[in-house]
Amino acid sequence: MKILPYCLLGLCLALVWTGSASAQASKVGFVNPQRIINESKVGRIAQEDLARLGKEKDRRVRESLQRLDAIKAELGKGTLSVSEEQASERSLRLAAREYETLVEESNADIQSEERQLIQFVMRRADSILRRIAEEMGFTMILTDPEIIGYVASSMDITDRVITELNSMI
Numbered sequence: 001m002k003i004l005p006y007c008l009l010g011l012c013l014a015l016v017w018t019g020s021a022s023a024q025a026s027k028v029g030f031v032n033p034q035r036i037i038n039e040s041k042v043g044r045i046a047q048e049d050l051a052r053l054g055k056e057k058d059r060r061v062r063e064s065l066q067r068l069d070a071i072k073a074e075l076g077k078g079t080l081s082v083s084e085e086q087a088s089e090r091s092l093r094l095a096a097r098e099y100e101t102l103v104e105e106s107n108a109d110i111q112s113e114e115r116q117l118i119q120f121v122m123r124r125a126d127s128i129l130r131r132i133a134e135e136m137g138f139t140m141i142l143t144d145p146e147i148i149g150y151v152a153s154s155m156d157i158t159d160r161v162i163t164e165l166n167s168m169i
Helices: 003-025 033-039 041-077 082-136 158-168
Strands: 028-030 140-142
Touching: 028 082, 033 041, 033 082, 033 158, 041 082, 041 158, 082 140, 082 158
Parallel strands: 028 140
Antiparallel strands: none
16 A cells, blocks of 8 residues: 555656647647727628618618608708697607617627628638648647737737738639
8 A cells, every 4th residue: 555655646747748748749829819800801891781680770870860850850840730640649659669779780780790790801811820730830829819918929820811811813
């Protein structure tokens, strides 16, 4: 039984030694997805599509608001009969609900489209990231700038990914 502690000690030392050896061999890269979207051709094209969608949604929201304002203005004149005023108030409530629903749906659609844009561009960059990782010996490439405190410029491969993405178009 006295041999067991020595075996455990030997096993722990072996694990520490192999763990530190593998830690030294790992190499981590970084790519900034927002820069890829903002600076690559494919990202800019996708952003233009998103901007067109945003303008269309904004146009519909403004039209809905104009209808709402027209009903308010009609009610504000005070020239309506009681039954016309009640009908206008119902129309106003309905138009207000429609406006609020339209704003919420428009915001949700734009956010969803933005997420899809990021996924589309990053899927296009994925094969490039894999190839660069193999070429440069990276065991991991991080893509979230929010959780990273510091990145050495030699580990940031964003410019290279943008260049290679642009050459694909």
